[in-house]
Amino acid sequence: MKGLKKKRRIQVLLVAAIALAGSTALVGYAMRDGINFFRTPSQVSELPPAPDEVFRIGGLVEEGTLARGQGETIRFKVTDGAASVPVSYAGVLPDLFGEGEGMVGTGRFVDGEFRATEILAKHDESYMPKEVVDALKEQGVYQEPDAELATN
Known part of the structure:
Protein backbone atom coordinates (compact mmCIF):
# COMPACT_ATOMS: atom_id res chain seq x y z
CA MET A 1 0.00 0.00 0.00
CA LYS A 2 2.84 2.42 0.88
CA GLY A 3 4.58 1.76 -2.45
CA LEU A 4 1.40 2.46 -4.40
CA LYS A 5 0.92 5.90 -2.73
CA LYS A 6 4.53 6.82 -3.44
CA LYS A 7 4.22 5.70 -7.06
CA ARG A 8 0.97 7.70 -7.51
CA ARG A 9 2.58 10.81 -5.95
CA ILE A 10 5.53 10.60 -8.37
CA GLN A 11 3.14 10.21 -11.30
CA VAL A 12 1.15 13.29 -10.25
CA LEU A 13 4.34 15.35 -9.86
CA LEU A 14 5.57 14.22 -13.30
CA VAL A 15 2.25 15.14 -14.95
CA ALA A 16 2.27 18.54 -13.19
CA ALA A 17 5.87 19.23 -14.34
CA ILE A 18 5.02 18.29 -17.93
CA ALA A 19 1.89 20.48 -17.85
CA LEU A 20 3.91 23.42 -16.48
CA ALA A 21 6.60 23.01 -19.15
CA GLY A 22 3.96 22.75 -21.87
CA SER A 23 2.07 25.83 -20.73
CA THR A 24 5.33 27.82 -20.48
CA ALA A 25 6.22 26.80 -24.03
CA LEU A 26 2.77 27.84 -25.28
CA VAL A 27 2.98 31.24 -23.59
CA GLY A 28 6.45 31.81 -25.07
CA TYR A 29 5.25 30.81 -28.52
CA ALA A 30 2.24 33.12 -28.29
CA MET A 31 4.40 36.09 -27.22
CA ARG A 32 7.14 35.67 -29.82
CA ASP A 33 5.80 38.53 -31.98
CA GLY A 34 4.83 40.74 -29.04
CA ILE A 35 8.36 41.23 -27.73
CA ASN A 36 10.06 44.19 -29.39
CA PHE A 37 13.59 45.14 -28.43
CA PHE A 38 14.60 48.80 -28.13
CA ARG A 39 17.57 50.09 -30.11
CA PHE A 55 11.99 46.38 -33.01
CA ARG A 56 11.60 49.83 -31.46
CA ILE A 57 13.90 52.75 -32.19
CA GLY A 58 14.00 55.96 -30.23
CA GLY A 59 15.73 59.30 -30.10
CA LEU A 60 15.16 62.87 -31.17
CA VAL A 61 13.67 63.89 -34.50
CA GLU A 62 16.60 65.54 -36.27
CA GLU A 63 16.12 69.24 -37.04
CA GLY A 64 15.44 70.04 -40.71
CA THR A 65 14.66 66.46 -41.75
CA LEU A 66 10.89 66.28 -41.36
CA ALA A 67 9.38 66.06 -44.86
CA ARG A 68 5.84 65.25 -45.79
CA GLY A 69 5.75 63.52 -49.16
CA GLN A 70 2.97 62.75 -51.57
CA GLY A 71 0.06 61.04 -49.83
CA GLU A 72 0.40 59.98 -46.23
CA THR A 73 4.13 59.11 -46.17
CA ILE A 74 6.23 61.18 -43.79
CA ARG A 75 10.03 60.96 -43.80
CA PHE A 76 12.46 62.18 -41.16
CA LYS A 77 15.63 61.14 -39.37
CA VAL A 78 15.87 60.05 -35.76
CA THR A 79 19.13 60.72 -33.94
CA ASP A 80 20.77 60.02 -30.61
CA GLY A 81 23.50 62.61 -31.16
CA ALA A 82 26.02 60.13 -32.55
CA ALA A 83 24.13 58.59 -35.49
CA SER A 84 21.01 59.21 -37.53
CA VAL A 85 18.62 56.72 -39.09
CA PRO A 86 16.14 57.63 -41.84
CA VAL A 87 12.53 56.81 -40.96
CA SER A 88 9.43 56.57 -43.13
CA TYR A 89 5.92 56.38 -41.75
CA ALA A 90 2.58 56.20 -43.51
CA GLY A 91 -0.12 57.41 -41.19
CA GLY A 102 11.63 62.74 -28.50
CA MET A 103 9.96 59.82 -30.25
CA VAL A 104 9.79 56.03 -30.23
CA GLY A 105 8.85 54.09 -33.34
CA THR A 106 8.01 50.41 -33.90
CA GLY A 107 8.79 48.79 -37.22
CA ARG A 108 11.45 47.11 -39.40
CA PHE A 109 14.80 48.22 -40.84
CA VAL A 110 14.63 47.58 -44.60
CA ASP A 111 17.13 48.79 -47.24
CA GLY A 112 18.82 51.25 -44.87
CA GLU A 113 15.56 52.84 -43.74
CA PHE A 114 13.42 52.25 -40.67
CA ARG A 115 9.85 51.65 -41.85
CA ALA A 116 7.65 52.49 -38.91
CA THR A 117 4.24 51.00 -38.30
CA GLU A 118 3.68 53.01 -35.12
CA ILE A 119 5.08 56.33 -33.87
CA LEU A 120 4.81 57.51 -30.28
CA ALA A 121 5.71 61.02 -29.19
CA LYS A 122 6.08 62.61 -25.81
CA HIS A 123 2.80 63.49 -24.16
CA ASP A 124 3.80 66.76 -22.53
CA GLU A 125 6.62 69.28 -22.71
CA SER A 126 8.91 67.58 -20.19
CA TYR A 127 8.28 63.86 -20.78
CA MET A 128 10.61 61.66 -22.80
CA PRO A 129 10.54 57.82 -22.86
CA LYS A 130 12.99 56.25 -20.40
CA GLU A 131 14.79 54.30 -23.13
CA VAL A 132 15.39 57.50 -25.11
CA VAL A 133 16.64 59.38 -22.02
CA ASP A 134 19.04 56.53 -21.18
CA ALA A 135 20.36 56.41 -24.76
CA LEU A 136 20.84 60.19 -24.89
CA LYS A 137 22.61 60.14 -21.51
CA GLU A 138 25.02 57.49 -22.85
CA GLN A 139 25.81 59.79 -25.78
CA GLY A 140 26.27 62.76 -23.43
CA VAL A 141 23.66 64.96 -25.16
CA TYR A 142 20.82 64.80 -22.63
CA GLN A 143 20.06 67.72 -20.34
CA GLU A 144 17.65 67.48 -17.44
CA PRO A 145 14.49 69.56 -18.04
CA ASP A 146 15.11 71.51 -14.80
CA ALA A 147 18.59 72.48 -16.04
CA GLU A 148 17.05 73.96 -19.22
CA LEU A 149 14.59 76.05 -17.16
CA ALA A 150 17.35 77.35 -14.90
CA THR A 151 19.39 78.59 -17.87
CA ASN A 152 16.45 80.40 -19.52
Missing part, protein backbone atom coordinates in the same frame (compact mmCIF):
# COMPACT_ATOMS: atom_id res chain seq x y z
CA THR A 40 19.18 53.49 -30.49
CA PRO A 41 20.16 54.91 -33.90
CA SER A 42 23.82 54.22 -33.03
CA GLN A 43 23.07 50.56 -32.37
CA VAL A 44 21.10 50.26 -35.62
CA SER A 45 23.95 51.90 -37.58
CA GLU A 46 26.62 49.67 -36.04
CA LEU A 47 24.75 46.38 -36.38
CA PRO A 48 21.69 46.61 -38.64
CA PRO A 49 18.95 44.12 -37.68
CA ALA A 50 17.47 41.63 -40.15
CA PRO A 51 14.68 43.02 -42.38
CA ASP A 52 12.11 40.67 -40.81
CA GLU A 53 12.90 41.68 -37.21
CA VAL A 54 10.40 44.03 -35.56
CA VAL A 92 -1.20 60.17 -38.88
CA LEU A 93 1.50 61.47 -36.55
CA PRO A 94 0.77 62.27 -32.90
CA ASP A 95 -0.12 65.93 -32.21
CA LEU A 96 3.04 66.59 -30.19
CA PHE A 97 5.39 65.10 -32.80
CA GLY A 98 7.93 67.58 -34.17
CA GLU A 99 11.56 68.31 -34.94
CA GLY A 100 13.85 68.24 -31.94
CA GLU A 101 11.30 66.24 -29.95
Whole structure:
Protein backbone atom coordinates (compact mmCIF):
# COMPACT_ATOMS: atom_id res chain seq x y z
CA MET A 1 0.00 0.00 0.00
CA LYS A 2 2.84 2.42 0.88
CA GLY A 3 4.58 1.76 -2.45
CA LEU A 4 1.40 2.46 -4.40
CA LYS A 5 0.92 5.90 -2.73
CA LYS A 6 4.53 6.82 -3.44
CA LYS A 7 4.22 5.70 -7.06
CA ARG A 8 0.97 7.70 -7.51
CA ARG A 9 2.58 10.81 -5.95
CA ILE A 10 5.53 10.60 -8.37
CA GLN A 11 3.14 10.21 -11.30
CA VAL A 12 1.15 13.29 -10.25
CA LEU A 13 4.34 15.35 -9.86
CA LEU A 14 5.57 14.22 -13.30
CA VAL A 15 2.25 15.14 -14.95
CA ALA A 16 2.27 18.54 -13.19
CA ALA A 17 5.87 19.23 -14.34
CA ILE A 18 5.02 18.29 -17.93
CA ALA A 19 1.89 20.48 -17.85
CA LEU A 20 3.91 23.42 -16.48
CA ALA A 21 6.60 23.01 -19.15
CA GLY A 22 3.96 22.75 -21.87
CA SER A 23 2.07 25.83 -20.73
CA THR A 24 5.33 27.82 -20.48
CA ALA A 25 6.22 26.80 -24.03
CA LEU A 26 2.77 27.84 -25.28
CA VAL A 27 2.98 31.24 -23.59
CA GLY A 28 6.45 31.81 -25.07
CA TYR A 29 5.25 30.81 -28.52
CA ALA A 30 2.24 33.12 -28.29
CA MET A 31 4.40 36.09 -27.22
CA ARG A 32 7.14 35.67 -29.82
CA ASP A 33 5.80 38.53 -31.98
CA GLY A 34 4.83 40.74 -29.04
CA ILE A 35 8.36 41.23 -27.73
CA ASN A 36 10.06 44.19 -29.39
CA PHE A 37 13.59 45.14 -28.43
CA PHE A 38 14.60 48.80 -28.13
CA ARG A 39 17.57 50.09 -30.11
CA THR A 40 19.18 53.49 -30.49
CA PRO A 41 20.16 54.91 -33.90
CA SER A 42 23.82 54.22 -33.03
CA GLN A 43 23.07 50.56 -32.37
CA VAL A 44 21.10 50.26 -35.62
CA SER A 45 23.95 51.90 -37.58
CA GLU A 46 26.62 49.67 -36.04
CA LEU A 47 24.75 46.38 -36.38
CA PRO A 48 21.69 46.61 -38.64
CA PRO A 49 18.95 44.12 -37.68
CA ALA A 50 17.47 41.63 -40.15
CA PRO A 51 14.68 43.02 -42.38
CA ASP A 52 12.11 40.67 -40.81
CA GLU A 53 12.90 41.68 -37.21
CA VAL A 54 10.40 44.03 -35.56
CA PHE A 55 11.99 46.38 -33.01
CA ARG A 56 11.60 49.83 -31.46
CA ILE A 57 13.90 52.75 -32.19
CA GLY A 58 14.00 55.96 -30.23
CA GLY A 59 15.73 59.30 -30.10
CA LEU A 60 15.16 62.87 -31.17
CA VAL A 61 13.67 63.89 -34.50
CA GLU A 62 16.60 65.54 -36.27
CA GLU A 63 16.12 69.24 -37.04
CA GLY A 64 15.44 70.04 -40.71
CA THR A 65 14.66 66.46 -41.75
CA LEU A 66 10.89 66.28 -41.36
CA ALA A 67 9.38 66.06 -44.86
CA ARG A 68 5.84 65.25 -45.79
CA GLY A 69 5.75 63.52 -49.16
CA GLN A 70 2.97 62.75 -51.57
CA GLY A 71 0.06 61.04 -49.83
CA GLU A 72 0.40 59.98 -46.23
CA THR A 73 4.13 59.11 -46.17
CA ILE A 74 6.23 61.18 -43.79
CA ARG A 75 10.03 60.96 -43.80
CA PHE A 76 12.46 62.18 -41.16
CA LYS A 77 15.63 61.14 -39.37
CA VAL A 78 15.87 60.05 -35.76
CA THR A 79 19.13 60.72 -33.94
CA ASP A 80 20.77 60.02 -30.61
CA GLY A 81 23.50 62.61 -31.16
CA ALA A 82 26.02 60.13 -32.55
CA ALA A 83 24.13 58.59 -35.49
CA SER A 84 21.01 59.21 -37.53
CA VAL A 85 18.62 56.72 -39.09
CA PRO A 86 16.14 57.63 -41.84
CA VAL A 87 12.53 56.81 -40.96
CA SER A 88 9.43 56.57 -43.13
CA TYR A 89 5.92 56.38 -41.75
CA ALA A 90 2.58 56.20 -43.51
CA GLY A 91 -0.12 57.41 -41.19
CA VAL A 92 -1.20 60.17 -38.88
CA LEU A 93 1.50 61.47 -36.55
CA PRO A 94 0.77 62.27 -32.90
CA ASP A 95 -0.12 65.93 -32.21
CA LEU A 96 3.04 66.59 -30.19
CA PHE A 97 5.39 65.10 -32.80
CA GLY A 98 7.93 67.58 -34.17
CA GLU A 99 11.56 68.31 -34.94
CA GLY A 100 13.85 68.24 -31.94
CA GLU A 101 11.30 66.24 -29.95
CA GLY A 102 11.63 62.74 -28.50
CA MET A 103 9.96 59.82 -30.25
CA VAL A 104 9.79 56.03 -30.23
CA GLY A 105 8.85 54.09 -33.34
CA THR A 106 8.01 50.41 -33.90
CA GLY A 107 8.79 48.79 -37.22
CA ARG A 108 11.45 47.11 -39.40
CA PHE A 109 14.80 48.22 -40.84
CA VAL A 110 14.63 47.58 -44.60
CA ASP A 111 17.13 48.79 -47.24
CA GLY A 112 18.82 51.25 -44.87
CA GLU A 113 15.56 52.84 -43.74
CA PHE A 114 13.42 52.25 -40.67
CA ARG A 115 9.85 51.65 -41.85
CA ALA A 116 7.65 52.49 -38.91
CA THR A 117 4.24 51.00 -38.30
CA GLU A 118 3.68 53.01 -35.12
CA ILE A 119 5.08 56.33 -33.87
CA LEU A 120 4.81 57.51 -30.28
CA ALA A 121 5.71 61.02 -29.19
CA LYS A 122 6.08 62.61 -25.81
CA HIS A 123 2.80 63.49 -24.16
CA ASP A 124 3.80 66.76 -22.53
CA GLU A 125 6.62 69.28 -22.71
CA SER A 126 8.91 67.58 -20.19
CA TYR A 127 8.28 63.86 -20.78
CA MET A 128 10.61 61.66 -22.80
CA PRO A 129 10.54 57.82 -22.86
CA LYS A 130 12.99 56.25 -20.40
CA GLU A 131 14.79 54.30 -23.13
CA VAL A 132 15.39 57.50 -25.11
CA VAL A 133 16.64 59.38 -22.02
CA ASP A 134 19.04 56.53 -21.18
CA ALA A 135 20.36 56.41 -24.76
CA LEU A 136 20.84 60.19 -24.89
CA LYS A 137 22.61 60.14 -21.51
CA GLU A 138 25.02 57.49 -22.85
CA GLN A 139 25.81 59.79 -25.78
CA GLY A 140 26.27 62.76 -23.43
CA VAL A 141 23.66 64.96 -25.16
CA TYR A 142 20.82 64.80 -22.63
CA GLN A 143 20.06 67.72 -20.34
CA GLU A 144 17.65 67.48 -17.44
CA PRO A 145 14.49 69.56 -18.04
CA ASP A 146 15.11 71.51 -14.80
CA ALA A 147 18.59 72.48 -16.04
CA GLU A 148 17.05 73.96 -19.22
CA LEU A 149 14.59 76.05 -17.16
CA ALA A 150 17.35 77.35 -14.90
CA THR A 151 19.39 78.59 -17.87
CA ASN A 152 16.45 80.40 -19.52
